Amino acid sequence: MSLVRVHNFSVSLDGFGTGDGQTLEQPFGHAGTRLHEWFFQTRAFRAMTGQEGGPFSVDGALADTWDGGIGAEIMGRNKFSPQRGPWEDESWQGWWGENPPFHTPVFVLTHHPRPTLEMEGGTTFHFVDATPEEALKQAREAAGGKDVRIGGGVTVVRDFLAADLVDFMHIAVVPIVLGRGERLWDGLEGLDERFAIESTTTPSGVTHLMFNKR
Amino acid sequence: MSLVRVHNFSVSLDGFGTGDGQTLEQPFGHAGTRLHEWFFQTRAFRAMTGQEGGPFSVDGALADTWDGGIGAEIMGRNKFSPQRGPWEDESWQGWWGENPPFHTPVFVLTHHPRPTLEMEGGTTFHFVDATPEEALKQAREAAGGKDVRIGGGVTVVRDFLAADLVDFMHIAVVPIVLGRGERLWDGLEGLDERFAIESTTTPSGVTHLMFNKR
Numbered sequence: 001m002s003l004v005r006v007h008n009f010s011v012s013l014d015g016f017g018t019g020d021g022q023t024l025e026q027p028f029g030h031a032g033t034r035l036h037e038w039f040f041q042t043r044a045f046r047a048m049t050g051q052e053g054g055p056f057s058v059d060g061a062l063a064d065t066w067d068g069g070i071g072a073e074i075m076g077r078n079k080f081s082p083q084r085g086p087w088e089d090e091s092w093q094g095w096w097g098e099n100p101p102f103h104t105p106v107f108v109l110t111h112h113p114r115p116t117l118e119m120e121g122g123t124t125f126h127f128v129d130a131t132p133e134e135a136l137k138q139a140r141e142a143a144g145g146k147d148v149r150i151g152g153g154v155t156v157v158r159d160f161l162a163a164d165l166v167d168f169m170h171i172a173v174v175p176i177v178l179g180r181g182e183r184l185w186d187g188l189e190g191l192d193e194r195f196a197i198e199s200t201t202t203p204s205g206v207t208h209l210m211f212n213k214r
Numbered sequence: 215m216s217l218v219r220v221h222n223f224s225v226s227l228d229g230f231g232t233g234d235g236q237t238l239e240q241p242f243g244h245a246g247t248r249l250h251e252w253f254f255q256t257r258a259f260r261a262m263t264g265q266e267g268g269p270f271s272v273d274g275a276l277a278d279t280w281d282g283g284i285g286a287e288i289m290g291r292n293k294f295s296p297q298r299g300p301w302e303d304e305s306w307q308g309w310w311g312e313n314p315p316f317h318t319p320v321f322v323l324t325h326h327p328r329p330t331l332e333m334e335g336g337t338t339f340h341f342v343d344a345t346p347e348e349a350l351k352q353a354r355e356a357a358g359g360k361d362v363r364i365g366g367g368v369t370v371v372r373d374f375l376a377a378d379l380v381d382f383m384h385i386a387v388v389p390i391v392l393g394r395g396e397r398l399w400d401g402l403e404g405l406d407e408r409f410a411i412e413s414t415t416t417p418s419g420v421t422h423l424m425f426n427k428r
Contacts, residue, residue: 011389187393
């Protein structure tokens with residue numbers, strides 16, 4: 001069965017998955033890199049950014065689960081681009097350079113569709129104006145029986161959780177208090193009842209929560 | 215030096231320290247007992263409620279740190295009583311029976327002072343209309359050089375954190391999504407920068423955070 005999975009999704013103690021004020025220089029707004037420092041240390045991230053090596057770590061092992069068996073990703077417009085509203089131009093091809101780390105079809109949810117973008121390494125960005133259910137249907141077809149990753153940002157993950165479409169979710173709680181930004185948990189009262197939840201804190205101080213659908 | 219300490223303070227994943235709608239039957243509103251199940255299993259809680267025994271556990275060892283060296287407590291009106299506004303009558307003597315587990319002076323912050331209440335076992339409730347700084351001054355005098363515990367509820371802890379009066383804080387994050395109630399973290403952006411923070415998850419699934427003032 002094709003599962004819907006969320007991986008390596010960092011939130012602050014007060015539940016913010018991104019800070020206030022996303023810009024080209026600050027994709028996570030005033031949070032800067034603080035939500036993802038734990039991830040930058042992992043071999044997975046280093047490999048993704050063309051670096052080599054790094055320690056084998058508990059954080060790294062957990063982060064590595066993001067990749068296996070994924071056939072497509074769904075992400076929000078705000079994960080793809082710092083632009084809002086109609087595309088000013090279509091030269092923006094995402095944050096990830098010519099060879100993005102997805103290597104699958106990626107469905108970008110936007111109210112402003114634009115032509116499909118084929119990148120190196122097997123990543124193809126499709127721009128769709130669709131509900132979570134509709135986008136998932138398209139992604140599942142493209143995934144050829146494999147799993148579908150919900151890549152974020154906050155709003156997209158929250159919408160898929162609210163629609164009860166998520167089978168697995170890996171959350172990393174970072175012990176910082178951001179104060180403002182986008183909250184993951186809003187509108188999700190009782191979410192825990194739908195999942196079996198494991199927690200573990202790693203030496204980096206991050207607490208990983210693994211939500212498996214009951 | 216007399217420290218200001220917060221202990222055994224439970225919050226949900228979304229940061230709520232109490233649910234919505236406190237009543238006599240539901241002191242934590244719609245959260246019921248879900249924020250404190252981990253604590254009810256400890257020897258400390260069992261002893262506090264006249265039960266014996268219970269397992270020695272990591273949760274229990276962490277919970278036990280609440281008691282040593284405390285000379286006074288400060289708590290909010292809402293921790294003391296489910297009533298709001300002017301006292302309907304003064305027969306209410308707290309949730310804890312004739313011999314409350316504090317055994318020290320306790321300063322109850324309220325806009326509606328009433329006469330001091332002497333209980334069995336050394337607990338004396340003083341009702342004071344005071345700022346955090348003023349209440350702390352009174353509590354420190356009463357504590358005779360020992361530490362002062364900030365007993366909650368959420369608003370009181372938040373006010374003392376906002377005023378930068380807290381030296382140590384033990385938070386227990388319970389993996390539930392309450393959705394509504396009183397949020398601990400509101401207005402505390404950057405709180406983490408003032409503390410060294412340790413985290414550990416215990417077999418009960420709760421993540422304990424120990425904030426020590428830098």
